Amino acid sequence: MTGATGFVGRRMLRHLAARGAETTALVRDRSRSGPVEALATRLVVGDVRTGAGLGKALEGVDCVVHLAAAIKARSSGEFFSVNVEGTRRLCKAVAAASNRPRLVYCSSLSAAGPSVPGRPLREEDACSPISHYGRSKLGGEAVLREFAGRIDAAVVRPPVVYGPGDVEFLPAVAAMVRRGTVVTVGGGAHVYSLVYVDDLCAALVAVAERGATVCANDVACGVYYVSDGEQHTLEQMGSVVAHAMGVRVPRVVAVPLWAARVVARSSVVQARVRGRVTILGPDKVRELRHPVWTCDSAKISRELAFVPMVGLADGVGYALAGGVTAVTGVQAVHR
Numbered sequence: 153m154t155g156a157t158g159f160v161g162r163r164m165l166r167h168l169a170a171r172g173a174e175t176t177a178l179v180r181d182r183s184r185s186g187p188v189e190a191l192a193t194r195l196v197v198g199d200v201r202t203g204a205g206l207g208k209a210l211e212g213v214d215c216v217v218h219l220a221a222a223i224k225a226r227s228s229g230e231f232f233s234v235n236v237e238g239t240r241r242l243c244k245a246v247a248a249a250s251n252r253p254r255l256v257y258c259s260s261l262s263a264a265g266p267s268v269p270g271r272p273l274r275e276e277d278a279c280s281p282i283s284h285y286g287r288s289k290l291g292g293e294a295v296l297r298e299f300a301g302r303i304d305a306a307v308v309r310p311p312v313v314y315g316p317g318d319v320e321f322l323p324a325v326a327a328m329v330r331r332g333t334v335v336t337v338g339g340g341a342h343v344y345s346l347v348y349v350d351d352l353c354a355a356l357v358a359v360a361e362r363g364a365t366v367c368a369n370d371v372a373c374g375v376y377y378v379s380d381g382e383q384h385t386l387e388q389m390g391s392v393v394a395h396a397m398g399v400r401v402p403r404v405v406a407v408p409l410w411a412a413r414v415v416a417r418s419s420v421v422q423a424r425v426r427g428r429v430t431i432l433g434p435d436k437v438r439e440l441r442h443p444v445w446t447c448d449s450a451k452i453s454r455e456l457a458f459v460p461m462v463g464l465a466d467g468v469g470y471a472l473a474g475g476v477t478a479v480t481g482v483q484a485v486h487r
Contacts, residue, residue, distance in 0.1 A: 154178045154200055154242065155219030156188050159317045160258065160349060164217060165191035167353040178209045178220070200238030206245035215254045215360045218242060221289070223320075224431040226424075228284035231435075235288035239295045247302045255305040256360045258352075259293055261345065261377070262286035263309060266442035272345065272383065273447045275372035283438045293366075293375070300368040306359045307366060307375040308352075311447055315349030315471045320431055322471050325393055334390040334402045337412045337440040342386040345379040345446045348462035348470075352378060358456045377447040380460045380467075389464070396468045412437045 155161045156177035168175050169191050177192035179185040180199050189195060198205015200220050210216065222234035239257065246255050265280040267273045281287045296305040314322045328334045336342050347355075355378040366374035387404055394401045407415075416437045423430035439445075452458045462470070 153192075153217045153219060155221060155258075156192065157185055158219060159315075159319065160313060160352060161219045162187055162191070162317055163315065163349045164219065164353045164356065167350060167357070171357070176209050176213055178205060200242050201234055203241040203245065206242060207249070210245055210249045210251070210253060212251065213253045214251075215256065216242070216246060217356055217360065218255060218257045221258070221260075221292075223285065224429045224433070225284075225435075226429055228288075228435075231284045231288035232291060235285075236291035236295060239292040240298075243295055243299045243303055243305070247299060252303065254360060255296070255303055256356055256363070257292060257296055257305060257307050258356065259307050259309045260286065260289045261309055261311040261445055261447050262439065263290035263293060264447070266439075267444050267446045269341070269343065269444050273377065275375045275377060275451055279371070282442065283435045285435055286439070296366045296374075297368050300366055305366045305374065306363040308356055308359050309375065309377050309447065310347050310352050310355075311345035311377075311379050311445060313347055313349055313352055315467060316474055318349070318471060322393075322468070325389060326397065326472065329390055329393045329397060329402045330399060332400060332402050334386060334404045336386055336404060336406050336443075337409060337437065338443065339406045340443050342443045343383050343446055344386070344389070344444075345449075346382075346384055346389075346464060346467075347379045347460065348467040351380065351460040351462055354461070355452060355458055358452070358458045362456055364455070376452040376456075377449050378452055378458070378460075379447055379449045380463060381449060381453075382464065383446050384464060392465050392468050393472075396465070396472050409437075409441055412440065 157179055174193040176194045177188050178196050178198045182197050196205050196209040198209055222231050225231045263281055263286050264273050265282050279290050281290050293307050312321055359376055364374045390402045416432055416434050419430045419432045
């Protein structure tokens with residue numbers, strides 16, 4: 153597994169450990185891998201950006217779950233260096249490995265772009281990413297097609313992922329709910345697909361075990377959207393989070409695009425002064441200005457019998473409580 157120390161990676165390791173799987177985690181810095189060490193069978197220090205450690209990490213594995221990604225960056229080049237070129241280095245290593253493991257690439261709905269009201273995106277639809285991040289994730293998918301015939305690969309495209317350990321989406325929404333106002337960019341109804349992190353983990357396993365394989369000339373082959381099967385308005389999300397927190401339901405306030413851009417530029421400057429990278433930059437505003445981000449997960453349900461187990465109300469409750477959930481097969485266990 154690449155990206156093992158990230159939000160989804162840590163949950164995926166817990167999910168696999170519950171299944172009794174032996175796992176190898178590729179980590180960039182062993183000194184920061186404490187939580188991962190207790191869950192992974194083996195740790196290998198390496199980096200998809202340089203290719204270091206990839207050969208060693210691939211020894212004896214049956215499947216690679218590729219979660220490593222740049223979700224925030226100082227430039228478009230940083231997104232592409234990790235999400236495209238890093239994926240290319242991994243594909244080369246997989247193709248050169250004697251055991252030739254299967255590769256499951258965790259992409260993003262951002263790779264496809266926004267949808268239109270009432271028409272969630274399907275796998276056969278054309279992709280029109282609008283952000284550097286989205287274009288880089290779609291570029292990673294294109295790399296898999298370049299290697300079609302040399303490696304066995306598949307793609308999972310989740311929308312917004314949330315759950316215990318999420319440090320971006322749900323904390324941001326909860327902070328706005330606590331203040332009584334949920335801010336969005338532009339008017340109209342904002343509608344999103346969501347997926348609870350453990351349902352995503354179960355989907356990744358299903359695709360690894362029995363999913364189709366990416367083809368060179370078919371954009372839908374071996375590609376799977378995954379969501380909780382619902383479409384959530386921003387008002388509904390704010391209400392659910394408020395109920396879980398025991399506070400008043402917030403109002404939704406739309407800010408104009410120019411104001412969002414000013415805030416994003418300010419966020420970038422502040423982050424740069426602190427030596428950090430912010431997710432709320434111009435690239436994110438490009439996505440926030442579009443009100444509908446939905447996908448249809450019928451294909452993964454039809455082909456792989458995948459059924460999401462955690463709805464929004466339960467998922468938000470588990471996440472805010474810091475609870476541990478593991479979804480295995482068709483049964484969700486909360487403990």
